[in-house]
Amino acid sequence: xxxxxxxxxxxxxxxxxxxxxxxxxxxxxxxxxxxxxxxxxxxxxxxxxxxxxxxxxxxxxxxxxxxxxxxxxxxxxxxxxxxxxxxxxxxxxxxxxxxxxxxxxxxxxxxxxxxxxxxxxxxxxxxxxxxxxxxxxxxxxxxxxxxxxxxxxxxxxxxxxxxxxxxxxxxxxxxxxxxxxxxxxx
Amino acid sequence: xxxxxxxxxxxxxxxxxxxxxxxxxxxxxxxxxxxxxxxxxxxxxxxxxxxxxxxxxxxxxxxxxxxxxxxxxxxxxxxxxxxxxxxxxxxxxxxxxxxxxxxxxxxxxxxxxxxxxxxxxxxxxxxxx
Numbered sequence: 348x349x350x351x352x353x354x355x356x357x358x359x360x361x362x363x364x365x366x367x368x369x370x371x372x373x374x375x376x377x378x379x380x381x382x383x384x385x386x387x388x389x390x391x392x393x394x395x396x397x398x399x400x401x402x403x404x405x406x407x408x409x410x411x412x413x414x415x416x417x418x419x420x421x422x423x424x425x426x427x428x429x430x431x432x433x434x435x436x437x438x439x440x441x442x443x444x445x446x447x448x449x450x451x452x453x454x455x456x457x458x459x460x461x462x463x464x465x466x467x468x469x470x471x472x473x474x475x476x477x478x479x480x481x482x483x484x485x486x487x488x489x490x491x492x493x494x495x496x497x498x499x500x501x502x503x504x505x506x507x508x509x510x511x512x513x514x515x516x517x518x519x520x521x522x523x524x525x526x527x528x529x530x531x532x533x
Numbered sequence: 534x535x536x537x538x539x540x541x542x543x544x545x546x547x548x549x550x551x552x553x554x555x556x557x558x559x560x561x562x563x564x565x566x567x568x569x570x571x572x573x574x575x576x577x578x579x580x581x582x583x584x585x586x587x588x589x590x591x592x593x594x595x596x597x598x599x600x601x602x603x604x605x606x607x608x609x610x611x612x613x614x615x616x617x618x619x620x621x622x623x624x625x626x627x628x629x630x631x632x633x634x635x636x637x638x639x640x641x642x643x644x645x646x647x648x649x650x651x652x653x654x655x656x657x658x659x660x661x662x
């Protein structure tokens with residue numbers, strides 16, 4: 348466990364994300380999150396960390412909704428293929444079938460995943476990069492950046508109809524976000 | 534009064550229609566926002582939340598409160614559960630085949646409700662009734 352006397356690092360990161368995630372979306376002019384997708388924490392051998400990372404954000408959304416605010420978001424718990432440690436074909440098929448986002452274009456999606464599950468075979472980033480940047484696209488996001496906690500990867504279609512992939516650094520102390528990479532470059 | 538020509542009427546209708554559409558778009562700020570997929574790496578040791586009784590998000594470690602809960606303690610098993618019925622559609626699953634199922638049909642939401650009935654707020658801390 349990291350974080351010293353101020354508390355576990357993960358706790359601070361999760362709290363900061365819960366506090367600042369909506370501001371990040373507003374700054375980027377992204378649609379409000381309607382789908383939240385993460386690993387089913389009940390899965391044998393799975394980790395509850397991704398779910399618990401999202402919890403402060405989910406709780407905030409639930410509180411807003413309970414207070415008469417905007418509609419809450421749906422929580423999707425992804426189940427693992429039972430005979431595999433590292434494969435989540437259900438999520439992969441949703442990526443391939445363009446089902447992560449609502450069909451009417453009114454909403455964004457957040458996927459919270461383990462660092463190991465982001466890269467390489469069976470990872471989430473490569474199929475998203477191919478989806479948004481073409482079948483031959485591949486980026487060597489630095490391993491350091493991916494292993495660093497609370498980094499964000501954002502995929503969207505810009506005003507010119509072009510798929511964009513961005514990597515952002517998120518400072519969980521201040522809530523500030525810094526664009527580290529963008530494909531294609533401006 | 535001389536009646537207006539069909540061309541003029543059509544033009545006027547289209548002009549007004551375009552104005553109405555532009556006005557509606559201007560009144561809907563969400564129309565200019567773009568949908569995005571955001572991928573977030575999980576935080577380290579986030580499960581420590583459930584072990585910190587002073588934390589308002591925390592409950593008892595699930596391993597203590599739900600004997601036999603397999604495999605992991607998580608906030609999903611803690612006293613935060615009563616919040617979820619206020620959600621409009623609390624839980625759905627993506628199974629390994631890529632289909633989306635209703636949580637209740639899987640028995641999960643029922644299990645959550647069952648747990649929620651056993652919890653209450655006591656001084657900011659969750660415990661069994």
